[in-house]
Amino acid sequence: MNEQIEVLTLNIPDTDKPRLVIIGGGFGGLATIRNLRKCAFQVVVFDERNYNTFQPLLYQVATAGLQPDAIASPLRKEMWEGADYHFRHLKVLTIDSTTNTLSTIAGKISYDYLIIATGTRANFFGNKQLQQYTLPLKTIPDALNIRSQIMQMLEMATITPPEKQQEFMNIAIVGGGPTGVEMAGALAELRKHVLWRDYPQLDFSKMNIYLLEGGPVLLPAMSAESGAKSLKDLEAMGIIVRLNTLAASCDGQSLTLKDGSTIATRTIVWSAGVKAGIPTGVPDSWIESGRILVDDHCRVPTSPNVFAIGDVALQKSAAFPKGLPGVAQPAMQMGAYLGKNLGKMHENKPVKPFHYFDKGSLATIGRAKAVADFPGNLKFSGRIAWFIWLFIHIAYLVSFRNKLVVFATWCWNFITYEKGNRLIIRPFFRKDDLITSEMTD
Amino acid sequence: MNEQIEVLTLNIPDTDKPRLVIIGGGFGGLATIRNLRKCAFQVVVFDERNYNTFQPLLYQVATAGLQPDAIASPLRKEMWEGADYHFRHLKVLTIDSTTNTLSTIAGKISYDYLIIATGTRANFFGNKQLQQYTLPLKTIPDALNIRSQIMQMLEMATITPPEKQQEFMNIAIVGGGPTGVEMAGALAELRKHVLWRDYPQLDFSKMNIYLLEGGPVLLPAMSAESGAKSLKDLEAMGIIVRLNTLAASCDGQSLTLKDGSTIATRTIVWSAGVKAGIPTGVPDSWIESGRILVDDHCRVPTSPNVFAIGDVALQKSAAFPKGLPGVAQPAMQMGAYLGKNLGKMHENKPVKPFHYFDKGSLATIGRAKAVADFPGNLKFSGRIAWFIWLFIHIAYLVSFRNKLVVFATWCWNFITYEKGNRLIIRPFFRKDDLITSEMTD
Numbered sequence: 001m002n003e004q005i006e007v008l009t010l011n012i013p014d015t016d017k018p019r020l021v022i023i024g025g026g027f028g029g030l031a032t033i034r035n036l037r038k039c040a041f042q043v044v045v046f047d048e049r050n051y052n053t054f055q056p057l058l059y060q061v062a063t064a065g066l067q068p069d070a071i072a073s074p075l076r077k078e079m080w081e082g083a084d085y086h087f088r089h090l091k092v093l094t095i096d097s098t099t100n101t102l103s104t105i106a107g108k109i110s111y112d113y114l115i116i117a118t119g120t121r122a123n124f125f126g127n128k129q130l131q132q133y134t135l136p137l138k139t140i141p142d143a144l145n146i147r148s149q150i151m152q153m154l155e156m157a158t159i160t161p162p163e164k165q166q167e168f169m170n171i172a173i174v175g176g177g178p179t180g181v182e183m184a185g186a187l188a189e190l191r192k193h194v195l196w197r198d199y200p201q202l203d204f205s206k207m208n209i210y211l212l213e214g215g216p217v218l219l220p221a222m223s224a225e226s227g228a229k230s231l232k233d234l235e236a237m238g239i240i241v242r243l244n245t246l247a248a249s250c251d252g253q254s255l256t257l258k259d260g261s262t263i264a265t266r267t268i269v270w271s272a273g274v275k276a277g278i279p280t281g282v283p284d285s286w287i288e289s290g291r292i293l294v295d296d297h298c299r300v301p302t303s304p305n306v307f308a309i310g311d312v313a314l315q316k317s318a319a320f321p322k323g324l325p326g327v328a329q330p331a332m333q334m335g336a337y338l339g340k341n342l343g344k345m346h347e348n349k350p351v352k353p354f355h356y357f358d359k360g361s362l363a364t365i366g367r368a369k370a371v372a373d374f375p376g377n378l379k380f381s382g383r384i385a386w387f388i389w390l391f392i393h394i395a396y397l398v399s400f401r402n403k404l405v406v407f408a409t410w411c412w413n414f415i416t417y418e419k420g421n422r423l424i425i426r427p428f429f430r431k432d433d434l435i436t437s438e439m440t441d
Numbered sequence: 442m443n444e445q446i447e448v449l450t451l452n453i454p455d456t457d458k459p460r461l462v463i464i465g466g467g468f469g470g471l472a473t474i475r476n477l478r479k480c481a482f483q484v485v486v487f488d489e490r491n492y493n494t495f496q497p498l499l500y501q502v503a504t505a506g507l508q509p510d511a512i513a514s515p516l517r518k519e520m521w522e523g524a525d526y527h528f529r530h531l532k533v534l535t536i537d538s539t540t541n542t543l544s545t546i547a548g549k550i551s552y553d554y555l556i557i558a559t560g561t562r563a564n565f566f567g568n569k570q571l572q573q574y575t576l577p578l579k580t581i582p583d584a585l586n587i588r589s590q591i592m593q594m595l596e597m598a599t600i601t602p603p604e605k606q607q608e609f610m611n612i613a614i615v616g617g618g619p620t621g622v623e624m625a626g627a628l629a630e631l632r633k634h635v636l637w638r639d640y641p642q643l644d645f646s647k648m649n650i651y652l653l654e655g656g657p658v659l660l661p662a663m664s665a666e667s668g669a670k671s672l673k674d675l676e677a678m679g680i681i682v683r684l685n686t687l688a689a690s691c692d693g694q695s696l697t698l699k700d701g702s703t704i705a706t707r708t709i710v711w712s713a714g715v716k717a718g719i720p721t722g723v724p725d726s727w728i729e730s731g732r733i734l735v736d737d738h739c740r741v742p743t744s745p746n747v748f749a750i751g752d753v754a755l756q757k758s759a760a761f762p763k764g765l766p767g768v769a770q771p772a773m774q775m776g777a778y779l780g781k782n783l784g785k786m787h788e789n790k791p792v793k794p795f796h797y798f799d800k801g802s803l804a805t806i807g808r809a810k811a812v813a814d815f816p817g818n819l820k821f822s823g824r825i826a827w828f829i830w831l832f833i834h835i836a837y838l839v840s841f842r843n844k845l846v847v848f849a850t851w852c853w854n855f856i857t858y859e860k861g862n863r864l865i866i867r868p869f870f871r872k873d874d875l876i877t878s879e880m881t882d
Contacts, residue, residue: 008600011642050592051864067510074863076639086642089596089865106600141866151491155530159449159547198517201452201527401853401861408849412842420842422515423492424530425582 008106012086017042018346021102021109023092023279024117025052025075028310028331030398032115033078033085035339041346043079044086044109046102050075052398053140056328057406059179061143062269063150063186064194064419068140070405073398094281097303113346115338116282116292116308120274120326133250134270137179148424149267150187154199155424162203169207170265172255174247175272176213177221178327178363181230183269184211185365188237193417209238210263212245214272219371221325222361226371229381233365247272274326276312288314291323296353297345298334309334317356324356328396333357362389367414449547453527458483459553459787462543464533464720466493466516469558469751469772471839474519474526476780482787484520485527485550487543491516493839494581497769498847500620502584503710504591504627505635505860509581511846514839535722538744554787556779557723557733557749561715561767574691575711578620589865590708591628595640596865603644610648611706613696615688616713617654618662619768619804622671624710625652626807629678634858650679651704653686655713660812662766663802667812670822674806688713715767717753729755732764737794738786739775750775758797765797769837774798803830808855 012019018041022029025047036043054071061068079085090104101110122136135146150171157168171187173180187209196204211218211234217227218234218241234241246258247268255263276291286292286300291314293301298313300306310331314323324330333356341351360374362385370385380388390410397403413419453460459482463470466488477484495512502509520526531545542551563577576587591612598609612628614621628650637645652659652675658668659675659682675682687699688709696704717732727733727741732755734742739756741747751772755764765771774797782792801815803826811826821829831851838844854860 007602007605009602011599011601011603049865050596067508068866069508069862069864072864074639074861076863080638088600089593090600140864144866152530155491158452159529159531160452161448161450162452164448197521198515399861401857401859404853412845416842418842420515420840421510422517423510423513423581424490425509425585 010088010104010107010109012042012044012088012109015042015084017084018112019044019110020113020115020342021046021111022115022117023047023102024119024310024312025049025078025087026055026117026119026310026331027052027328028117028119028335029115030075030078031332031335032117032309032339033335035336036342037081039339039343041113041342042084042086044088044111045075045079046088046090046092046104047075048089048091049139050087050089051140052078054397054402055138056178056393056396058137058140058143059183059186061140061421062137062146062183063190064147064421065186065413066406066409067421068144070402070409071397072140073402077399092279095279096281097283097306100305112305113342114306116279116306116312117310117331117335118277118279118312119331120311121277122270123273123275124270125273127249129249129251130247130268130270133252134174134247134268136270137183138274144425146267146269147421151422151424153266154195154202157202158199165202166206166208167253167264167266169202169204170210170263171207171267171269172210172212172263172265173269173271174212174255175270176211176215176218176241176243177271178219178361179271180211180213180269181218181234181363181365183271184209184234184239184241185237185369188234188239189366190419191238194419194422198422208240208263210265211239211241212247212257213241213243214246216243218243219363222363222371223373223379225379226363226373226381229371230363230365233369237366274311278312289323297341297351298338298354307338309338315354315356319358320356325361327361329359330356332396362392364389451529451545451548451550453483453485453529453550456483456525458525460485460551461554461556461783462487462550462552463556463558464488464543465558465560465751465753466490466519466528467496467558467560467751467772468493468769469560469776470556471516471519472773472776473556473558473750473780474776476777477783478522480780480784482554482783483525483527485529485552486516486520487529487531487533487545488516489530489532490580491528491530492581493519495838495843496579497619497834499578499581499584500624500627502581502862503578503587503624504631505588505862506627506854507847507850508862509585511843511850512838513581514843518840533720536720537722538724538747541746553746554783555747557720557747557753558751558772558776559718559720559753560772561752562718563711564714564716565711566714568690570690570692571688571711574693575615575688575709577711578624579715585866587708587710588862592863592865594707595636595643598643599640606643607647607649608694608705608707610643610645611651611704612648612708612710613651613653613704613706614710614712615653615696616711617652617656617659617682617684618712619660619802620712621652621654621710622659622675622804622806624712625650625675625680625682626678626805626810629675629680630807631860632679635860635863639863649681649704651706652680652682653688653698654682654684655687657684659684660804663804663812664814664820666820667804667814667822670812671804671806674810678807715752719753730764738782738792739779739795748779750779756795756797760799761797766802768802770800771797773837803833805830 020041051072124131292308364370372385461482492513501507565572733749805811813826
């Protein structure tokens with residue numbers, strides 16, 4: 001039906017109010033929207049998804065612990081209370097900063113202020129093979145894809161001769177940051193408590209879960225103690241951790257490492273790196289180290305009506321000479337800062353510079369196991385860190401409904417040792433689609 | 442990666458036990474499995490999905506009221522307790538009843554007993570256009586597809602000139618049985634309580650929801666009173682109900698009716714008919730009126746080691762000379778009957794014939810509105826029927842977890858008037874994929 005749409009238009013009314021355009025409804029964009037409510041701007045938000053994703057819990061969707069709806073929140077709902085809010089489910093094609101204009105498939109729109117909050121995407125460092133055969137974990141469809149892949153490969157193992165089953169059962173995770181560590185821990189729990197009961201004929205001593213990290217420690221952004229503790233815990237849970245190990249290539253059946261050795265696996269989770277999702281048309285002069293350089297007011301120095309926040313922005317300070325860490329907190333704080341202060345900036349009133357408050361960092365490893373670093377050299381691990389992790393993640397979930405659903409599901413999973421969301425709901429095209437024919441759209 | 446799989450095998454051990462093969466893990470197959478637990482058979486279950494779908498609530502997934510995981514239950518979990526259970530996530534390609542063999546992509550398998558429980562699929566009566574452009578509601582991917590379509594079309598309406606918005610906002614439902622009636626009611630609620638707040642710029646007086654029924658009454662399988670009451674309630678909720686109306690063709694932008702009139706809509710839900718999903722290889726001599734004829738022991742008369750249950754089976758009786766109704770109850774009762782009695786049949790012990798106990802039928806129309814018919818000419822409507830409907834659906838949900846999640850979600854939705862699951866998670870390929878690029882798998 002798609003060829004039949006001839007005329008599209010953005011349908012954004014022209015008003016006397018200054019127009020603020022926000023690209024991206026992630027942590028940064030959402031925090032801006034929530035803090036703008038009483039503003040005198042017309043606010044236009046573009047996102048390619050119609051929901052906000054709580055990315056820190058994507059790994060639990062990927063490992064069947066949570067359903068996707070529990071960590072997503074419809075963006076339009078966030079704008080129910082706004083006076084003059086306009087959401088458009090569109091990709092921004094180009095930015096023209098000389099004319100203060102954006103273009104989309106439905107037409108062009110001018111802006112008085114622009115906030116770029118486009119976050120990051122998976123970075124395969126130009127390796128086409130890794131891009132083709134590994135599974136990133138940045139979006140809800142990514143997470144559902146990994147979940148279906150794990151389950152489909154186990155189903156395949158049941159119909160494969162025993163001597164060939166291992167490549168279907170093994171899982172490799174590339175990248176030992178928080179995503180890789182949390183994913184590895186959750187997979188170890190899934191193997192221990194659920195999979196052997198689901199697949200009684202498979203020999204799970206054959207299922208190896210590899211966690212490959214290019215550097216010398218896990219969780220390199222956290223303290224040395226937390227990195228060492230997570231390594232110890234994961235190894236105790238049966239994860240094969242390989243440090244100083246880089247992925248070189250893969251062919252869909254095995255992963256080859258830089259040292260020439262190979263791992264037989266069809267399931268490779270890619271959590272090794274991200275790059276900023278810089279929109280087309282952003283001038284090269286704005287970019288430094290692959291991100292958009294902003295001043296201490298989150299502004300592009302040469303275009304003071306343009307702002308960048310969150311992972312796409314590079315804001316240097318004495319405490320963070322290489323920029324703020326690429327996690328949720330800076331994005332949320334920058335978004336809140338702009339939401340609260342953009343009105344004053346528009347009226348040329350004095351505005352204090354943005355100051356990042358480091359609330360610490362956490363990673364969960366498994367059932368009642370986590371590591372936590374807090375400012376002032378405070379470090380926790382084990383059960384207490386796990387409780388802190390639970391509490392903080394519930395507290396930061398976007399909607400009250402999300403909080404309730406996640407809390408209830410966690411209680412259920414903890415008591416029953418279960419992960420209920422083991423559904424394969426993606427297509428599995430193979431040999432003329434003879435196995436299954438789900439969801440052909 | 443798919444071309445690299447060379448050798449597949451079913452990996453089902455040969456034992457001294459008689460082998461029972463079940464095709465399909467729906468209401469019938471699941472009831473069989475649950476009642477077989479202490480049997481002396483080797484049980485092999487084939488299904489193209491790895492989960493059981495609670496089909497009566499699919500329309501709530503399609504209208505953003507429930508998340509898919511709430512009404513699905515992993516089939517392998519049902520087999521945790523079974524002694525010699527084998528699930529294979531495979532399509533059965535053909536049945537050869539002369540050699541008592543099935544074939545799959547992973548090889549052939551012989552059976553001592555076979556239960557065909559393959560249910561139904563959407564029936565487009567050979568109309569290719571209707572098949573291409575309408576949306577069936579038989580599976581969880583179908584329901585997610587409808588949900589995404591409704592939301593995507595509203596997003597499209599926001600970027601379409603006002604005079605062309607109606608075809609994106611209108612929704613037509615073809616078929617006035619329980620699925621059509623329940624879908625129409627849920628859409629009316631969604632329009633009334635949620636959509637106008639999500640899309641404040643759209644004029645929802647322009648959004649027409651049509652319910653088209655070929656016959657002279659809604660809910661033709663229920664009592665005349667229930668049909669009339671549902672018509673009255675739906676019309677009061679703003680649904681345009683057209684009786685004696687048949688769909689003729691559609692082109693993706695409009696639906697043309699048999700009387701020549703057209704409805705401008707890009708969203709057509711197909712609930713007009715189903716046909717039995719008879720596996721390839723079933724001899725013509727087994728089939729009557731498009732279903733597999735079985736005796737009062739659910740057996741194929743000429744092949745007494747083959748059984749058919751649920752919607753795929755045609756079992757005539759004095760009370761039901763045209764066969765049992767195509768709903769969940771006969772499938773569940775037939776499955777339980779076989780699960781309990783197959784052991785006795787194998788030992789040639791006397792087994793009472795199957796007797797269908799009609800527990801009545803229900804359809805919900807909206808918030809605190811439903812109709813219910815019970816044996817003995819007992820009829821209810823309104824709030825009391827709605828409470829009965831809620832109670833029965835919770836009671837019949839497959840797992841305790843499903844019951845809890847659905848109950849909690851319903852409480853939440855009832856109190857908040859919300860439908861939280863408004864996520865677009867399917868791809869939307871249009872004009873070179875410029876709008877969004879989700880889930881390309």
